[in-house]
Amino acid sequence: MTEPFVTELEDALRAVVGATHVLVDGDLRAPYETDWTRRFTGRARCVVRPGDTGEVAAVVRACAAAGAPIVVQGGNTGLVGAGVPAGGEVLVSLARLDRVEPVDAVEAQVTVDAGVTLERLQGHARAAGLDFGVDLAARSAATVGGMVATNAGGIRVLRYGSMRAQVAGLEAVLADGTVLARLGGLAKDNTGYDLTQLLAGSEGTLAVVTRVRLRLVPLLPARAVALVAVAGTDGALDLLAAARELPALSAAEVFYPDGLDLVRSYARLPAPFGEPAGAYVVLECAARTDPTDGVLEILAGCDAVVDATVASDRAGLDRLWSYREAHTEAIGAAGVPTKLDVCVPLGELSAFVAELPGAVAAVAPAARAIVFGHLNEGNLHVNVLDAGERAEEVTDAVLRLVAAHRGSISSEHGVGRAKAPWLPLSRTPQEIEAMRRIKAALDPAGLLNPGVLLPA
DSSP states (O other), rough: OHHHHHHHHHHHHHHHGGGGGOOOOOOHHHHHBOOSSSSOOOOEEEOOOOOOOHHHHHHHHHHHHTTTTTTEEESOOOOSSSSSSSOEEEEEEEETTOBBOOOOTTTEEEETTTOOOOHHHHHHHHTTTTOOOOOOTTTTTOBBHHHHHHHHOOOOOHHHHHHHHHHHEEEEEOOOOOOOEEOOOOOOOOOOOOOOHTTTSSSSSSSEEEEEEEEOOOOOOOOEEEEEEEEEHHHHHHHHHHHHHHEEEEEEEEOOOOHHHHHHHTTOOSSSSSSSSSSSEEEEEEEOOOOHHHHHHHHHHHHTSSSSEOOHHHHHHHHHHHHTTTHHHHHHHOOOOOOEEEEEOHHHHHHHHHHHHHHHHHHHHHHEEEEEEEGGEEEEEEEEESSSGGGGHHHHHHHHHHHHOBBSSSSSOOOTTSSSSGGGGGGGGGHHHHHHHHHHHHHHHBBBBSSSSOOO
């Protein structure tokens, strides 16, 4: 028989959101309880699907009264286990918070609910003659709230910055159900602590983000993409240094031969060049007029270029980008990867890439590391396949190598539960203690995303 307090909480939640939006049956909960990498899973006490900020606040108040911890979930595209339960939490899905307001063309801003997908936001902004500055491969599922919570980056950070730079205001629910609303979007507002920026990147540990006021950018319809073969990571960095002269440069991505082989096998793509290379770089420029001539000029003058192909038509753009963007799906199809999103200084990038295979092999000889990422930021996505039961050892080895090269254990996907034990590799004891004090001030009972970000 169900314990009385469980029934009381479920009844309270049903009264807030309706019976159809409180899922207690195991089969109905299951899609929410495992992340998309299939690596992280746990059992939720129940899944609750509020429909607006008022319902989120009432759900949080009910859980606080019952002392029930909460896990917040957006599009469930996270990679560090922060959006799925560890065991027994109430899982609050924000998927029904999906309203978009009209674009404010004068301010170049828009307010949207946390559950709006990136793809929908992009379409909404473009229909108004503007665009959104962040783009990433999971655009069809990733939600605005989750992107704010993790300070997501993606392929355009080089030009526009990460998600935090796009946030002009937000609305959020604190652990006691209090609603903070700051959606004015003023360009200058120097009136004390910036709570908006505090919540961006906090991974749901301080509040539940429900609505966001976002900055938009000009819509640049003319694009040119170059897929470039170089001898290795040093060559990729030399090409990046040359490409930075292009005022229209909006993306610079890097990947390697083993990743290319996996992508070609999965997506049935032809070899991009006659001879294999040590590394490959995707450069994209976006402007109001065709930027192809500038791209060709840079490629012709850069000694690091071994071979290159350039496209500016829609089909060609998609074809060249597919060699990079198909990496995630190809890796997922090959197995359950240990995914590690890291960042190292550009001066350390070549050494890190060279030392990575040995560091992985030392703890998991049968494993293989597939690496790709955002070149300009030194942000690499390390995907280790066939680690088996050695996933924890692989994580430790890779993150310690990152720390040895003065890097960060998380660049754009957050710390979550997966990396929390290694936070001291990137943050000092004093910084971690300050974060604990902030957490205790806003969530004294520790009910929001327990175990996420801060090490136990």
